[in-house]
Amino acid sequence: MAHRAIGQQGFGFSQRERPRSTLDEIAALIEWEPIATLLGRLYPATKGEPAWPPLAMFRGMLLAVWYDLSDVKLADALDDRASFRRFCGFSGTEATPERTAFVRFRRLLVAHDLDRALFDAVTSQLTAKAITVKAGTIVDATIIASASENDGDGRWVKHRGKRATHGFKAHVACDADTALVERIAVTPANVNDGRAGPDALPDCPGEVFADSAYRGSHFGGAVRAKGGTPRVVLNAMWGRDEEETLGRLRDWNQPIHRVRGRIEKVFGTWKRSYGLRRMRWRGLAKAAAQIHLTAIAYNLKRTFNLLAATA
Known part of the structure; x- marks a missing residue:
């Protein structure tokens, strides 16, 4: 099918030269x-x-x-x-x-299942501009409410102290330094973070920072298979002396928390600024498309801000 020719008439808004937006x-x-x-x-x-x-x-x-x-x-x-x-x-x-x-x-x-291919194509160009040395990767997941509770692809999930949500889950890996999103996997909301986490891992992830939901050999083995080193928050450690053991646990977890918390700003931007508090359309495929488009838009704006800060 032929495409319409656009942009042929020129802009007639003003005769003055406009500053770049x-x-x-x-x-x-x-x-x-x-x-x-x-x-x-x-x-x-x-x-x-x-x-x-x-x-x-x-x-x-x-x-x-x-x-x-x-x-x-x-x-x-x-x-x-x-x-x-x-x-x-x-x-x-x-x-x-x-x-x-x-x-x-x-x-x-x-x-045509193009949303992931478009995300990969745009992100590969942006990471080449913004990431000079790969230091590490943050992996986490966020729940996004479905457009309707009648969406057959969505599932119910409930976290302690929060209301049950019907929807989907975006499993996301971002660069630990730049916070650029590198890989996404989208599932129904009831899929365990640790089980789906490997699908969100990029190649050569470096140190991989994650919360306690990613404990276990399934995720840790997937990180090592890609040449990375898991840095996962622990809930407990064994030791003879309680005070000494709690100190070791704190020393292990605090550096992970400091790095891992950066991905919460990514999710916050998606939901507060980009309208991803709820899916616009029904179905897993359309949910994945909306999330990938959101991530492309976020990466473009994030790269623009990073390069502007170093100019």
Whole structure:
């Protein structure tokens, strides 16, 4: 299927030269051609009405994450915000996609199982810019409520002292220094952290910091198999002297807690700023797509902030 030609008319908002916005800076962080190539498979038909360029649609979905926009609000914002139009490649006067176009694009993204491939493609470019020496990895999981308790792919889970939640769990590995997300596995909410943790491990993870839910040989063996060293919080230690044993336990756990706590800021950003308190759509595949899109948006913004701080 042919793609519509966009961005041909130029911007007519002002004759003055505009200062570059944050979105312009973020757009310049990576090479988008490999992303466009990945997305090219979404419209294989050679006949029919020309489709919106997939890269423009993908960038639009990143805007929806950054600004916590529904499909309706995203379509409205694209219609009248100059910075949004520039980021997606639209000129100042031409038509922009309507809400249903984003619905169809997301369905195609899920049907072609492209969310993980897009995450890997973007993240590999960003980590090359931001991570100079791999020091370690933090692994943790967060529960995200389902769009509806009738979602058959979601499951109930209850933690001590908290209300039961129906939903999904994102198992995440991020770099211990930069807090860039490197790998994600998405499961129903009742899957044990330690069992799913190996699916979130990147290659050559270095020291792997995790809480006590990751104790046991299953996770520890997976870390060692990838060339890493597990650093897992312990709940108890054996010893003859109680005070001396508690001191050793504290000395072991405190450095892990200091590093491991950094991933909580990642989850906090996802939920407070990017709308991931609850899934927007039903089903495990769509939940994984939403989480991967959120992680891509987070990594782009995080890399922009890291590079700006060192400039």
